[in-house]
Each structure stands twice: as C-alpha cells, then as structure tokens.
Amino acid sequence: MKVMFSNISKQYKGKYALKDFSAKLENGVCGILGANGAGKTTLINIFVGILKSDNGHVYINDKDTKSMGKHFLSHIGYLPQYPQFYKNFEVIDFLRYMCVLKDIPKKQGEKRAKELLEVVNLSDACNKKIGALSGGMRQRVGIVQAMLNDPNILILDEPTAGLDPQERIRFRNLIAQFSENRIVLLATHIVSDIEYIANQVLLLKEGRLMKQGSPQVLIDGLKEKVWMVTATNEKMVETLQQYKISNMMRDHGKIHIRVIHEEKPDAHAVNVQANLEDVFLYYF
Amino acid sequence: MIKLIVFEFQKHFLKPSIIVAVLLFSILSIAKIHSIQNANSLFSSSNTTPTWKGLYWNLYEEFGGPITNEKIEKLMAIYRPLENQTADRTASSDHNPDSYTGGNIYMDRNFFMWNYVNPMKYAYDYKIYANQVVSAAESNMDFFESIGNTYEYKKNAVIKERFQERSITIFSYKEMYHYYVQYDFSAFLVLLICLYSLMHVFISEKETDMEMLLLTTKSGNNKTVFAKLIASAVFVYMLCSWFWIVDFVAFSLLFGSFESASTPLYALEDFVNSSINVSLSQYALLSGLIKTFGIFVFSLLFLLVSCFFKNALVAFIVSLSFMISLIFMNEVYMGSGRTLLKIINPFVLVVNRELFRKMEFVDLFGYPMIHYMAAILLAVAWGLLLTLGITVFVKKNGLSKGAKRHAIMDL
Amino acid sequence: MPLWICELKKMLLYQKGLLYIGLFFIFSISSMVLFDKPANPDIELNASQYASYLNQVKGAYSEETQQFFANESAKISEAKVKLKEASDDYYDGNINESEYISISTPLGEILQYEIGYKIIYDQFIYIREEPEHRYFLYTNGWDGLISNDNLDFLYILLLLVLVTPVFCFEFDSKMTSLNLTVKKGARNQAVCKVGLTCITIVMLCLLNAGSKYGFYWLKYGLENGNYPLQSLPYFATSNKSSTLFETFLWLTASKIFGSVCFAILIMFVSVLIKKYAFTLFTCTTLILLPYYGLPLESSKYFLSGPLGFMVSSGYFRGNEYVRNMMNGQMIFVFKEVSNRLWLYLFVTTLCLGIGMFLVILIRNTNKWCEIAPRYRLRPLHLMLVISLSFLSACTSSTRTGERNIYNYSFNQSYENEYYHFYVEESETIETQIVFLDKQTGEKQNFVRDPLSALTRVEKTVFGNGIYVYFMKYDLDKSEIREQMNRLSIIEVNSITFDEKIIFEKNLNTAKTSINLLKNTNKDMAFFHSISGFFLDEENIYFVGHNEIRRVHQSTGKMSVIIRFSILRHLAFDGQTIYYIDEKSQVVKYDTRTDTEEVIHDMVTQYFILTYNEIYFLNRKDRQKIYAMNLSNLTFRKITDVPVLEFYFDEQSIIYVSKNDLKQYRMGWDQGLTSDL
DSSP states (O other): OEEEEEEEEEEETTEEEEEEEEEEEESEEEEEEEOTTSSHHHHHHHHHTSSOOSEEEEEETTEEHHHHGGGGGGGEEEEOSSOOOOTTSBHHHHHHHHHHHTTOOHHHHHHHHHHHHHHTTOGGGTTSBGGGSOHHHHHHHHHHHHHTTOOSEEEEESTTTTOOHHHHHHHHHHHHHHTTTSEEEEEESOHHHHHHHOSEEEEEETTEEEEEEOHHHHHHTTTTOEEEEEEOHHHHHHHHHHSEEEEEEEETTEEEEEEEOSSOSSTTOEEOOOOHHHHHHHHO | OHHHHHHHHHHHHOOHHHHHHHHHHHHHHHHHHHHHHHHHOTTSTTTSOHHHHHHHHHHHHHHOEEOOHHHHHHHHHHHHHHHHHHTTSOSOOSOOTTSSSSSOHHHHHHHHIIIIIHHHHHHHHHHHHHHHHHHHHHHHHHHHHHHTOHHHHHHHHHHHHHHTTOOOOEEOOOHHHHHHTTOOHHHHHHHHHHHHHHHHHHHHHHHTTOHHHHHTSTTTTHHHHHHHHHHHHHHHHHHHHHHHHHHHHHHHHHTTOOTTTTSBGGGSGGGTTOSOOOBHHHHHHHHHHHHHHHHHHHHHHHHHHHHTOSSHHHHHHHHHHHHHHHHHHHHHHTTOSOHHHHHTSTHHHHTTHHHHSSOOEEEETTEEEEHHHHHHHHHHHHHHHHHHHHHHHHHHHHHTOSHHHHHHHTO | OOHHHHHHHIIIIITOHHHHHHHHHHHHHHHHHHHOOOSSHHHHHTHHHHHHHHHHHOEEOOHHHHHHHHHHHHHHHHHHHHHHHHHHHHHTTSSOHHHHHHHHHHHHHHHHTHHHHHHHHHHHHHHHTSTTTOEEOOOHHHHHHHSOOOOOHHHHHHHHHHHHHHHHHHHHTTOHHHHHTSTTSHHHHHHHHHHHHHHHHHHHHHHHHHHHHHHHHHHTOOOOTTSBGGGSGGGTTOOOOOBHHHHHHHHHHHHHHHHHHHHHHHHHHHHHHOOHHHHHHHHHHHHHHHHHHOSSTTGGGGSSSHHHHHHOGGGGOOOEEEEOTTTOOEEEEEOOOOHHHHHHHHHHHHHHHHHHHHHHHHHTOOGGGOOSOOOOOOHHHHHHHHHHHHHHOOOOOOOOSOOOOEEGGGTTEEEOSSEEEEEEOOSSSOOEEEEEETTTOOEEESOOOSOOTTEEEEEEEEEETTEEEEEEEEEEOSSSSOEEEEEEEEEEETTTOOEEEEEEEEOOTTOOSSOOOOOOOTTHHHHHSOOEEEEOSSEEEEEOSSEEEEEETTTOOEEEEEEOSSOOOEEEOSSEEEEEOTTSEEEEEETTTTEEEEEEEEEOSOEEEOSSEEEEEEGGGTTEEEEEETTTOOEEEEEEEEEEEEEEOSSEEEEEETTTOOEEEEETTSOOEEEO
C-alpha cells in the first residue's frame, strides 16, 4: 500500500494552512508531528475527504483518489480528534451502526466488532452506554470503529490526547498492533507516541513539510547538536535567553540544562544523544 | 463583578445571529406598523383621499389647542348643516369638487364627525363624566360606610381621588397614540429573540463543559449565576428599549405626527376609565417599562427551563410552549372581570393596556389594590420565585453531575 | 441491518421521536375531544328538528326545493294561525276536546320543527344565491374538518422536536467528520435521513388527517362527501370545482407537501447552522411570524414556502370583501389564490425544497466523492435568500338553600327582605337599575360602579335571597366603531354590596394581542339577544327570543332546553321552569330530570308563579284570574271579571278589568276591591 500526497494546498481567509505539501507513505506507522496550527488536522481532513484542497492530488497505489470516489472510503479507517460519539448508544449498538455505515455485512461486522473489542479489552463494556465510558475507553471504542472495515489506511487524529500514561501506552501498543500491513497515519504533538512506534515521521510547520524520515534518521540529523550544560542560577538566565532548551533539571544546587545548538554552547558542555523531542524542538 | 457581567454579556449576547435577528425583526415591526397605519388611519391612502390629511392639518391650526366655546360654535356651524343634509340619506352622493374633502357631502360629514366633532365632543364632555364618577363615588362612599362595607368604601375613595379634577381642555391629534397603545406585535418579536438568546446562557456552559470548571472557581458559583442574570436583565432592557423606541418613532413618522405628548391618557376613548393620571407620552414610557419587566419575567422562565436540559432542543420547545400557553391564557382572559386570573399571568404586563384602560381592584386583605399594582407585585413575586429556582437548580445540577443527571439532561 | 432501520431507530428511539409522536397524538386527540365545538352550534342544539328537514331537501337545489320551502313556510304560518284559531274555538267552547286534539295534534307536530326549519331556511337562503354549486347538507362535520385555517401549533412543535435533531444530533455528538469518512455515511446517510424524515412526516400527516377524519366522522358524521365544496359557507366564494371529500384529500396532500417542505427547511437550517437553538429559532420565526404578523388573512397563502401549504384551506377559498366604512369601497378581507398562482407557489416551494435538499446533500458529501463543482454557500446569505423568498409574495357560586321565584315578566324587578330592586326607565334620565330601601324609602343606584363609560347594563335583574344578579356588556373603543367585548353576569350581595362575576362570555374573539384565538364564535348572536336570565346552584339559564339555553357555570357547556315559537311568559322556582307553549298551555320543565309535563286545564297567555300557586288569566273562563295550587293542583277563581293584565305585591293583587279598563286592587283575602 502506497499513499502519495502531491502539492496539496489549502488556504483559509488568505492564509495557508497547508502549502504545496507532498509526501510518500508506505506501510507502517507514519507520525505527523507539528505544533498547534501547523496543519496536521487540515492534512488529515483533506486526506479523509472532509475538506477539499485548493490544489494537489492524493494517490493511493498510484491511483488518484478523485477518480476512486466512494471506493476510496473502503480503504480508510478514521478516528477523529476528541470523539464523543452518541452518548446514549450502547457500545455494541454503536459498532453495529458503524458496520452499517461502512457497508459491512451484518454477521461479518458482528464478528469483527467482537474480535476487536476483545483486542482492545472492552468486551465487558460492550453493553455500556458510550456516555458512561472513560476517555480512554471511548478512544478504544474509536479505534475499534475505525478498524471495523479492516482498512488499508488507518488515520488517527490526536488519539492519545487526554489519556493517562497507562491508557496511552495501551493505546500506543494497539496502534503498533494494528499497523501490520497497513499505513497508520498518526497526527499528534505527543512526541513519545511517535518515537516508540513510528516508522516514518513527517514534520509539519506552518503548513509546510519541514522534514520526512524515520525517527532514527531525524535523530541522527541532530548528532553533535544536543548538549548538556551544568550551570549556576546566574548563568541559567543567560543560557535560557541564548539557546533552545529541551530540558532543565536542578540537582544539589546545580542546574543541568539540555541545549540544542549547532555549536558547543559552553566550554564545559557535554555532547549527549539526541531524541525525537530534541528534533521537534530543533525544527519548531 | 462588573467585569464578570460584561464578560457574560459579551459571551452570550454580542453574537452576529442576535444582531441580525434584531435588525430583521425591527424591519418587520416597522412593516407591521405601516400595515396598521395603512389599514386604519383616517388619512391613509387606502381609506381616504390625500385631501383629508391636508384639510385636517389646515383646520387643526384653527381648531387644535385649547377647546373654547367659539371653536365649538364654529365647528358646529360647519358640521350641523352637513349633518342635517345627510340625516335622511337623500342627499346626492355624486362627486362634488367644491366639497371640503373633494368627494361628496357624506364624506364631508364623515370627515368632520370622525376627526373633529366626535373627538371634541368626547373631550368636552369628559369633565362632566369625571364629575359624575366623582359624585357617584362619593355617594357610594356614604352608602358603603352606612352599611359597613369598608372595602368598597376605600375602593370608591380611590376612584374619587383618581377622577377628581380630570378634564380634557386641549383638542389634539391622537390617532397615532390610539393605535400605538394597541400595538403588541413587537413584544412578540422581542419574546422570540429573548427565547433564542437566553437559551444559551446556561446551556452553553454545559455544552462547552465549563459548568464544572465554573464551580471550581472563586466567582464561579453564585457570582456567575448572578452575573448571568444581571447580564440577561441588561440585554432584555436594551433589546426592549430598542424595539419600543423603534415602535414609537415608526408610529410617529408613519402617522406623521408627534402631537399629543402632553394630552392625558384618558383622552383616548378606550381609556375613558383609565386608572392612571398620566400624559400620553408618560404612558408610552411607563408602558414600555412595564412591558420590559413583563418580558424579563418571561426571560427568567426561559432561563429556568434551560437549567434542566443539556441541549437547547427540548428546552426551546418547552419554553416556546410555555410562552404560547401564557399568551393564549392572556387572550382568553383579556377584558375579563376576573381580575386575579388575568393579572396572575405575567403576560398581562406585556400587553399592559389591559391594566391601565380600566380601573379594577384586587382585594388584598381588605385593602383595595389597583390591579396594575397587584399585577406588578405578582410579576415581582414570579420573578423572585424564578430567580430562586434558577439559583437552586443551577447549583444543584453542577454538584450532582452524575449518571442520573445525564438521564434527564440528555433529553 | 439496513441503514434506514438504524436511522429510524436513532430517530424514534434514541432521539425519543416515538415518545414525542405519542405525546402529540395524546394531546391532539384529547384536545379535539375536550375542546371541539361545532361550527354551527344551533344545528347540534336542534339536531332532530334540523335533521327531519334536511332529510327532505338534502342534495342539490331544485324547483321542488324552492317549492318545498315556500310550502313549508306557508304550512308553518298556517299551522300557527290554525292552532290559534283552534285554541280559541276550544277555549270559547265552540269545539270539544277530542275535536281540538284531532286538530291541534298535527298542527303541533308541524310547529315542533319550526326552529329546525329556521336553521335549514338560513341554509336555503345561502344556497339559492348560487344553486349550482351549493347543496343542502349537514355541515358541522365537514366544517370542523376542513373549514379552518388554524395552524396546528402542537404539530409544529412536534415537527421541530422530531426533525431538528436529525442533523443537529450528529453535530452535537461530533459525529459529522466520522460520518463523512465512511462508505455509507455522508451523502448516503443524508439521503437516508432526509428520506426517512420525509416518510415519517408523510405518515404522521396521514395519521393526523386520519385521526381528524375519524373524530369528525364519529362525532358529527361526514356524509355527502361528493357535494360541491361551496356547500360550506366558509368556501362560499370559491372558484374551485371540487367536492368536499376531494377537498379534504387535496388539503391533506397539501399539508403533507407543506410539512415535508417544513421538515426539509428545518434540516437545511440545521445543516447550515449546526446548533439546536438557532435552528429552532429560525424555523419557528419563519413559520410563526408570517402566520401571526401578516395583516390580511390570505397573505400567508401568497408566500412561497411551507406555511401556506401547511394551513392550505385558504387555497380553496374565494375573494371575500367587506365595505370600508371610511370610503364606502369594498376591500378584501380574503384574496383568492388563483390556480395559476397556486401552481407558481407550488413550483417555487418545490424548487426551494429541492434546493434545500441539494444543499443538505452537498454539505454531507465526502470531498473525494463530489461530482460537480459548486458555489460556496454562505449560511447567512442563504438564510437571507430564504427569508426574502418567504417574504416575496365560571365558578359555581349561586347560593343554595334559598328558593326564589322568578317570573319573566317581572325580570326588571326583584324584592328581598331589605330592598326592592327595579329598572327605572324615564325620559329624562338614562335607564338604570335602582333599589329602594324598604325601611327608609331611600332610592339608590343598584349598579354602583362609578365608571359607567364603556359598559352597558341590561334591563334585567334576578334575585335569590340577599343575592341579586345583573347582566352587563363591556364595550371596546379601540376602533372607530364601538364593539362588544364581553357579557358578564354579576352577583351582588345586597348586605355588603360586594360584586362578583359568576359568568363571562367573550364576544369579541377578533380582539386579542397577537390573534392566537383565531376562531370565531358562531353562537355570538344568541348572547346578543338575551332578554333575561335566572340561575340555580349549577347553571345559568338564558332566555333568548325563542329558546332557553342552559349554561353550566363551571364547564361552560351549553344546551337548548326549551323552545317556543313566541316568548309569552315563563317562570322558575329553583327547579322547575313553567312556560307557555304554542297551544297556550302551561308546561312544567324539570331542570334536574329534563322532563316536561303539560298542566292540563291551565290555558293562558299570562301567569304569575308564587311559592304555592300559579295565578293566571284563564283562557277557558273569559280571562278571569284563577289560581292553581301547586301542591294539590286545584283551581280557584280570584276575580269574577275578565282581566286584561294583573300583578301583585305583598298586600294585594292589582288588575286591569277588561270591562272598563280601570285598575283595581284586591286584597289577598279577596275581600277588598278598590278602584285605583
């Protein structure tokens, strides 16, 4: 499965939300990283067909989505940002309803829903009202509905926002589990989610694609650009003003500052291993 | 607190949809006033020829102002021959360009009868009528005192006091006020806007999940509720003021007159037994204030209803049903002598001519209270009760945010 | 499970549509059962008499019909004369009883139906104006079913509460984006939702029309559906050639179309606005404001959009005029909608509906599935366009325990322990009710309200112990012409002179604040013609020209209990009404059992009821005064001379002798007769 974005642009009131965005995606988890307002949701909305782009094309296996019409929709599974669903529906009823909307035969849909509920550990909650579920459980229902049609492309918009660490890890594992033989497009600004599971990362800034590559490639790009500086209180202020700081920690009266800079910021600075958070900070 | 009120006002009422609705409804109201003028005015093109208007204002210079015997004699010198000639309806109805109105003798008679003779006769006779009322009231006072009916005694004393010294000494053009005091359509429009605007005041907090957050802030409890109520009151006051001003100006301009501002209210024949001694302009102001208060009570009702629901759907339908039911009840009891049933409905404040055109009383522990006062007191009681309801239910809802609440709110 | 079943389940169960529909039908049917009043109450109140005539003339007007009415008029007039002659002959001893019975019985039967004849005669007058299109039929059923242009407010509420969530629920649940990305979501789902809503509305409309048809069929009967529409006076000037049943079908179809358009309008607005409150506000406004705000009753039918079609009866009405009292010209009160205009309105409304449907689809389309380029529709612009398009074209309080005698001929006076109340008529002062203090002899006004303007006190009083009742009309001077607003019966306690309203009837339903009460009362004429009244514990009895109507003080339920051709005299003792029938016999009507009994041998034109006796001018004995004891039914002669008229007070009977036309006073012991 291949997805190709070609020169996608979208303007709102004369301001570009997305400009000439082009990228190629292959099977695996593809994380879209970007600050708030970078264009992640716009890109996803254009991809799933909620928004219409001003320019550009999207190709799936070299086929223009415009020519695919409805068939395109059977390729995708989508979990929107902050889903609420129908609060007065029971989980199983909601999934049955989604099966109908996704044109999945009844028996097959029923079987699939039960399997997926098992996978996401929600079998016991299948008769609960959606309004009574916790945020994490609701997200899991969301991914179940997205997976009902066994899509080739799974699109998840900020799926872990607002979840507790345990739920987030559980959700991350689910994504990894579901990424076999399909493209998972994961838009988030929680870097650790991507760091652990993404095969590819797209860095979006102000509607433009800044960087694309595997997390390791991106991290390698910051080799010898991440430094640990030990400073006093007085020096800390100066350092904060001069450099991009990715972390700061007080220890026995001293302050350890993680600085991202092309050159060694201080004679006593020690070069340390970069991570994806440093990459995020470096580009934004 | 002021800042909180300003924020609440901005949040709920400074919306383009509300502003557009206000502007569109203002145009509708003006169109309605125009249709009233066109259908009823003695000078509208659909009823009479343009000559009437010109003739009226020409003669007005002569007959307007203080009513004197000379003016009456002069007027009757014109009118009597017309009346005599048309009495047996045998006079020619052919077009006569030399007639006063440029029509025929019947039109001339009607012109003088409707525009000058009848109104002037009413004004002239009013003093006699008022004196009759006073003497009847005095006689009643003696009578009721003799039979020991103190309630009726007091009632008549009030009537006597209100009718003493009443007279209409000035003849003025009152047609505009005649229809202005009967106009209610704009109140219906205002109520609709209030229904829409106020629906959000509490529901929006639930929709945006701000309700719980508000409860955790220092000013989030009673202060916010209070600020919302004050902001709503300010909104209702501003909205009403705008519509009442538009109404008044539209009536004045369309009827082509700002006359009669200082003429007493009882100069309108339908207000012959009016319970208040105010001028027409003062009445316009007073009526506007009372209408506004009535609409505010309705607004509190809408707010209270909205407290029980999580979205506007059922809240709107329930409020609309209440509104229509109360309007319907008011129409059933309009003009009724069953005063208490009439004034218990806050809508009576909205169509308040019913409170001022007649002198009616409510027995308040043996004391005869004029029914407009009782209606205002009852509306105040409704207002307090509704405010209390809002305070209690908003807080309660916030504190018991559980599954049970969902069952009700998700309707 | 097909999508439409899911959507239906969502609409009816999850969005509580079924509950709302159920509530609607409960309220709607119960309001019909409780509040429906016949369009012409006289027909119901005189059902059997009316039916007997109707059966003879039912159908088209013909020469025979005309002849029938001429004959029947003559027959009734003749019967009246013959009965009078027969009575005179009998009471004068010219014919014997069996002869009298054989003559009077058939004549009585003819006169029994006189009131029914009057009702059908009114219908005849109406029909003969345009005999080709107007047929004789029983109108109340069809009038109730189709002769009104009331907007069913409950139905509007139901549509709002049922249709608004169809799309708003999706927006509220933040499901729209998800729906757009599934195969059968987006356009499919929108089509399904719109289609399902429309089908539901059609079913609802049909059920509603069916329930109404069933109700009127059961209550009044809906016969002669094949008669022309113009047979109903409501459609008198209509130019449409349609039968009553066809009109009902057309109206139902029109209402279905209007309701579907309204439903599409609600969905359209909700898709644009996405919020419950603004959607509800906009749709309510678009329906209610033209309905209540437009000056002419017919104006709403000239607007494209759902309103006209939802009311729809106006499309079948013709031009109606009244004379403008200011310039004498005829002005429209209702303007006919021509077939061509109707077609135009239908097409424009249909186009608007289709347009709105397309917008709903466009707004619910996945962008990858879009076919044609489209113009961007801004919600506010659309709202303005739509707006412009719409704008283009009694408490039971009578005192018990005391029994008072009411004599109609004394209805201008009443006397109790303390006072004598009477109507004082003189040329110098206005007629008024006064009372005389029996102790002091002082005379005072009875109606003590000093504010006499805009009220008209009627010249009739009724008393029961210390409670004295009078009747007044409240007037309105908000227009050039004075109008009657309300009829009230006021109870006055003659000890304290406290007043209390015990009955009120609104006589001017056209005068309201925003005209919510649009129905017109057809029984107004009766309330303008009342010449007297009396009460018992529960009811008020109104005396009209040729009937007595009973109105329950609490429920307001009215019925005709007694009919007479000429009101000669009547009396009431608290339970029994005594009146004179067309044979000059006194009839007893028991108001508790609703039974009648003729008092034999009591033939008179005038009588006075007292507590124990009835004094009457005996027609059988040259109009001498007789008294009948009510307990043993024995007669005694009071005067030996024929009497023209008589009355009495506490001390004596005062009579005018027929012999010399002089007034005499006779003591109760009949011992003293003096010339006055």
